[in-house]
Amino acid sequence: MTIDEAIHLESYDQQWADRFSDELQTLTREIGPYTAAIEHFGSTSVPGMTAKPVIDMLVGVENALHWSEIIPRLTAMGYEDLGEAGIPGRLYLRKRGSVA
Template sequence: MTIDEDIHLEPYDKHWADRFSNEHQTLIREIGPYTSAIEHFGSTSVPGMTAKPIIDILVGVENVLHTNEIIPKLTAMGYDDLGEAGIPGRLYLRKRGRHAYNVHIVLYRGDIWNHNIIIREYLRAHAVEAERYSEIKRRIVSQGTRTLLRYSDEKNAFVEQLLARAKVWMNGVQSE
Protein backbone atom coordinates (compact mmCIF):
# COMPACT_ATOMS: atom_id res chain seq x y z
CA MET A 1 0.00 0.00 0.00
CA THR A 2 1.27 3.44 -0.91
CA ILE A 3 0.72 6.67 0.97
CA ASP A 4 -0.18 8.49 -2.25
CA GLU A 5 -3.87 8.64 -3.04
CA ASP A 6 -6.28 10.71 -5.09
CA ILE A 7 -7.57 13.78 -3.30
CA HIS A 8 -10.31 16.37 -3.66
CA LEU A 9 -11.44 19.36 -1.63
CA GLU A 10 -14.81 20.19 -0.14
CA PRO A 11 -16.23 23.29 1.53
CA TYR A 12 -16.37 23.19 5.33
CA ASP A 13 -18.83 20.66 6.69
CA LYS A 14 -20.09 21.12 10.26
CA HIS A 15 -20.39 17.30 10.51
CA TRP A 16 -16.61 16.95 10.49
CA ALA A 17 -16.51 17.83 14.20
CA ASP A 18 -19.14 15.14 14.89
CA ARG A 19 -17.17 12.56 12.91
CA PHE A 20 -14.09 13.38 14.97
CA SER A 21 -16.09 13.15 18.19
CA ASN A 22 -17.48 9.73 17.28
CA GLU A 23 -14.07 8.36 16.28
CA HIS A 24 -12.49 9.98 19.35
CA GLN A 25 -14.87 8.06 21.63
CA THR A 26 -13.91 4.80 19.94
CA LEU A 27 -10.20 5.64 20.12
CA ILE A 28 -10.42 6.48 23.83
CA ARG A 29 -12.10 3.14 24.45
CA GLU A 30 -9.55 1.18 22.39
CA ILE A 31 -6.23 2.99 22.94
CA GLY A 32 -6.94 5.58 25.64
CA PRO A 33 -4.75 3.98 28.33
CA TYR A 34 -1.70 4.25 26.04
CA THR A 35 -2.18 7.90 25.05
CA SER A 36 -1.65 11.28 26.67
CA ALA A 37 -4.10 13.13 24.42
CA ILE A 38 -6.11 12.72 21.23
CA GLU A 39 -6.88 15.88 19.22
CA HIS A 40 -8.67 16.82 16.01
CA PHE A 41 -6.31 18.85 13.81
CA GLY A 42 -5.84 19.87 10.23
CA SER A 43 -8.25 21.81 8.07
CA THR A 44 -11.35 19.80 9.04
CA SER A 45 -10.82 21.06 12.61
CA VAL A 46 -11.03 24.74 11.58
CA PRO A 47 -14.57 26.08 11.07
CA GLY A 48 -15.02 27.54 7.60
CA MET A 49 -11.97 25.98 5.97
CA THR A 50 -11.95 24.17 2.66
CA ALA A 51 -10.42 20.74 3.21
CA LYS A 52 -9.92 17.23 2.00
CA PRO A 53 -12.88 15.45 3.66
CA ILE A 54 -10.56 13.38 5.84
CA ILE A 55 -10.57 13.74 9.62
CA ASP A 56 -6.98 14.09 10.87
CA ILE A 57 -6.44 12.83 14.41
CA LEU A 58 -3.32 13.53 16.43
CA VAL A 59 -2.53 10.86 19.01
CA GLY A 60 0.06 11.92 21.57
CA VAL A 61 2.10 9.31 23.41
CA GLU A 62 4.62 9.81 26.23
CA ASN A 63 6.45 6.60 25.42
CA VAL A 64 7.05 5.27 21.91
CA LEU A 65 6.79 1.72 23.30
CA HIS A 66 3.05 2.37 23.66
CA THR A 67 2.83 2.21 19.86
CA ASN A 68 3.38 -1.56 20.21
CA GLU A 69 -0.01 -1.67 21.95
CA ILE A 70 -1.74 0.99 19.83
CA ILE A 71 -0.92 -0.15 16.28
CA PRO A 72 -2.54 -3.63 16.53
CA LYS A 73 -5.67 -2.12 18.07
CA LEU A 74 -5.93 0.46 15.28
CA THR A 75 -5.38 -2.12 12.54
CA ALA A 76 -8.14 -4.23 14.15
CA MET A 77 -10.37 -1.13 13.81
CA GLY A 78 -9.70 -1.04 10.06
CA TYR A 79 -6.75 1.37 9.95
CA ASP A 80 -3.90 0.65 7.53
CA ASP A 81 -0.43 1.10 9.05
CA LEU A 82 1.77 3.13 6.68
CA GLY A 83 4.68 3.58 9.11
CA GLU A 84 6.42 6.96 9.21
CA ALA A 85 5.31 7.71 5.64
CA GLY A 86 8.15 10.15 5.07
CA ILE A 87 7.92 12.05 8.37
CA PRO A 88 10.40 10.83 11.00
CA GLY A 89 8.85 10.78 14.46
CA ARG A 90 5.30 10.21 13.22
CA LEU A 91 3.46 6.94 12.68
CA TYR A 92 0.69 7.30 10.10
CA LEU A 93 -2.40 5.15 9.82
CA ARG A 94 -5.46 5.71 7.69
CA LYS A 95 -8.94 4.28 7.46
CA ARG A 96 -11.08 4.70 4.38
CA GLY A 97 -14.73 3.81 4.07
CA ARG A 98 -17.96 5.73 4.47
CA HIS A 99 -15.85 8.35 6.24
CA ALA A 100 -12.11 8.84 6.02
CA TYR A 101 -9.70 9.18 8.94
CA ASN A 102 -5.96 9.67 9.33
CA VAL A 103 -4.29 8.94 12.66
CA HIS A 104 -0.88 10.49 13.33
CA ILE A 105 0.88 9.04 16.38
CA VAL A 106 3.54 11.40 17.71
CA LEU A 107 5.40 12.25 20.87
CA TYR A 108 3.02 14.21 23.11
CA ARG A 109 4.18 17.83 23.30
CA GLY A 110 7.05 17.11 20.90
CA ASP A 111 7.65 19.33 17.88
CA ILE A 112 5.19 17.57 15.58
CA TRP A 113 2.46 17.70 18.23
CA ASN A 114 3.13 21.32 19.12
CA HIS A 115 3.37 22.57 15.52
CA ASN A 116 0.08 21.01 14.52
CA ILE A 117 -1.76 22.33 17.57
CA ILE A 118 -0.27 25.83 17.15
CA ILE A 119 -1.36 25.97 13.49
CA ARG A 120 -4.87 24.77 14.38
CA GLU A 121 -5.28 27.34 17.14
CA TYR A 122 -3.87 30.13 14.96
CA LEU A 123 -6.25 29.34 12.09
CA ARG A 124 -9.23 29.11 14.46
CA ALA A 125 -8.33 32.55 15.82
CA HIS A 126 -7.59 34.15 12.42
CA ALA A 127 -10.40 33.62 9.89
CA VAL A 128 -8.57 35.70 7.27
CA GLU A 129 -5.55 33.37 7.43
CA ALA A 130 -7.85 30.33 7.27
CA GLU A 131 -9.49 31.73 4.12
CA ARG A 132 -6.08 32.55 2.62
CA TYR A 133 -4.95 28.98 3.22
CA SER A 134 -8.23 27.65 1.77
CA GLU A 135 -7.71 29.75 -1.35
CA ILE A 136 -4.16 28.42 -1.83
CA LYS A 137 -5.43 24.85 -1.54
CA ARG A 138 -8.26 25.49 -4.02
CA ARG A 139 -5.79 27.06 -6.46
CA ILE A 140 -3.43 24.06 -6.22
CA VAL A 141 -6.27 21.65 -7.02
CA SER A 142 -7.73 23.89 -9.76
CA GLN A 143 -4.32 23.82 -11.47
CA GLY A 144 -4.58 20.05 -11.82
CA THR A 145 -3.10 18.58 -8.65
CA ARG A 146 -5.07 15.45 -7.77
CA THR A 147 -2.71 13.33 -5.62
CA LEU A 148 -1.83 13.62 -1.95
CA LEU A 149 1.96 13.80 -2.24
CA ARG A 150 1.98 16.45 -4.96
CA TYR A 151 -0.71 18.44 -3.11
CA SER A 152 1.32 18.30 0.12
CA ASP A 153 4.51 19.35 -1.69
CA GLU A 154 2.81 22.28 -3.40
CA LYS A 155 1.40 23.73 -0.20
CA ASN A 156 4.47 23.03 1.95
CA ALA A 157 6.10 26.48 1.61
CA PHE A 158 2.88 28.20 2.64
CA VAL A 159 2.46 25.85 5.62
CA GLU A 160 6.02 26.62 6.78
CA GLN A 161 5.28 30.37 6.62
CA LEU A 162 1.97 29.78 8.39
CA LEU A 163 3.75 27.91 11.19
CA ALA A 164 6.22 30.78 11.60
CA ARG A 165 3.35 33.30 11.93
CA ALA A 166 1.50 30.97 14.29
CA LYS A 167 4.56 30.62 16.55
CA VAL A 168 4.94 34.42 16.79
CA TRP A 169 1.24 34.72 17.59
CA MET A 170 1.36 31.90 20.18
CA ASN A 171 4.38 33.46 21.91
CA GLY A 172 2.47 36.74 22.14
CA VAL A 173 -0.61 35.00 23.54
CA GLN A 174 1.42 33.09 26.14
CA SER A 175 3.27 36.20 27.31
CA GLU A 176 0.04 38.09 28.04
Protein backbone atom coordinates in the same frame (compact mmCIF):
# COMPACT_ATOMS: atom_id res chain seq x y z
CA MET B 1 5.18 8.91 -0.10
CA THR B 2 2.95 9.49 -3.08
CA ILE B 3 -0.64 10.65 -3.25
CA ASP B 4 -2.73 7.63 -4.11
CA GLU B 5 -6.13 9.23 -4.50
CA ALA B 6 -7.76 12.23 -6.14
CA ILE B 7 -7.81 15.39 -4.06
CA HIS B 8 -10.88 17.60 -3.97
CA LEU B 9 -12.13 20.40 -1.75
CA GLU B 10 -15.53 20.81 -0.14
CA SER B 11 -17.28 23.60 1.72
CA TYR B 12 -17.12 23.27 5.50
CA ASP B 13 -19.37 20.57 6.92
CA GLN B 14 -20.28 20.36 10.62
CA GLN B 15 -20.30 16.58 10.23
CA TRP B 16 -16.49 16.69 10.15
CA ALA B 17 -16.42 17.73 13.81
CA ASP B 18 -19.09 15.14 14.60
CA ARG B 19 -17.10 12.38 12.87
CA PHE B 20 -14.01 13.34 14.84
CA SER B 21 -16.00 13.24 18.09
CA ASP B 22 -17.34 9.78 17.25
CA GLU B 23 -13.88 8.45 16.41
CA LEU B 24 -12.42 10.12 19.50
CA GLN B 25 -14.85 8.16 21.68
CA THR B 26 -13.88 4.91 19.97
CA LEU B 27 -10.15 5.63 20.19
CA THR B 28 -10.45 6.63 23.84
CA ARG B 29 -12.18 3.34 24.60
CA GLU B 30 -9.64 1.25 22.65
CA ILE B 31 -6.30 2.98 23.30
CA GLY B 32 -7.10 5.70 25.83
CA PRO B 33 -4.86 4.37 28.61
CA TYR B 34 -1.85 4.72 26.30
CA THR B 35 -2.55 8.24 25.06
CA ALA B 36 -1.53 11.67 26.27
CA ALA B 37 -3.91 13.46 23.87
CA ILE B 38 -5.98 12.93 20.75
CA GLU B 39 -6.49 16.05 18.64
CA HIS B 40 -8.44 16.97 15.51
CA PHE B 41 -6.17 19.10 13.34
CA GLY B 42 -5.89 20.20 9.75
CA SER B 43 -8.38 22.06 7.61
CA THR B 44 -11.47 20.04 8.63
CA SER B 45 -10.93 21.18 12.22
CA VAL B 46 -11.40 24.87 11.30
CA PRO B 47 -15.08 25.91 11.26
CA GLY B 48 -16.03 27.56 7.99
CA MET B 49 -12.89 26.55 6.09
CA THR B 50 -13.03 24.83 2.71
CA ALA B 51 -11.10 21.58 3.03
CA LYS B 52 -10.25 18.16 1.73
CA PRO B 53 -12.90 15.99 3.42
CA VAL B 54 -10.29 14.07 5.41
CA ILE B 55 -10.44 14.02 9.21
CA ASP B 56 -6.85 14.39 10.38
CA MET B 57 -6.14 13.24 13.92
CA LEU B 58 -2.98 13.38 15.95
CA VAL B 59 -2.55 10.88 18.76
CA GLY B 60 0.13 11.54 21.34
CA VAL B 61 1.18 8.45 23.27
CA GLU B 62 2.44 8.32 26.83
CA ASN B 63 5.34 6.01 25.97
CA ALA B 64 6.64 4.75 22.62
CA LEU B 65 7.17 1.36 24.25
CA HIS B 66 3.40 0.84 23.98
CA TRP B 67 3.35 1.03 20.16
CA SER B 68 3.40 -2.76 19.99
CA GLU B 69 0.10 -2.77 21.91
CA ILE B 70 -1.47 0.25 20.18
CA ILE B 71 -0.82 -0.65 16.53
CA PRO B 72 -2.63 -4.04 16.61
CA ARG B 73 -5.64 -2.42 18.29
CA LEU B 74 -5.80 0.28 15.61
CA THR B 75 -5.39 -2.15 12.73
CA ALA B 76 -8.19 -4.27 14.22
CA MET B 77 -10.33 -1.09 14.07
CA GLY B 78 -9.67 -0.74 10.34
CA TYR B 79 -6.64 1.53 10.39
CA GLU B 80 -3.91 0.85 7.84
CA ASP B 81 -0.37 0.95 9.25
CA LEU B 82 1.86 2.94 6.87
CA GLY B 83 4.88 2.97 9.18
CA GLU B 84 6.97 6.12 9.36
CA ALA B 85 5.85 7.29 5.89
CA GLY B 86 9.10 9.16 5.32
CA ILE B 87 9.44 10.78 8.74
CA PRO B 88 11.70 8.89 11.17
CA GLY B 89 10.06 8.27 14.52
CA ARG B 90 6.51 8.91 13.31
CA LEU B 91 3.84 6.25 13.06
CA TYR B 92 1.32 7.02 10.31
CA LEU B 93 -1.99 5.22 10.14
CA ARG B 94 -5.04 5.95 8.05
CA LYS B 95 -8.57 4.71 7.99
CA ARG B 96 -10.62 4.85 4.82
CA GLY B 97 -14.33 5.37 4.79
CA SER B 98 -16.55 7.80 6.58
CA VAL B 99 -14.13 8.66 9.41
CA ALA B 100 -10.61 8.91 7.95
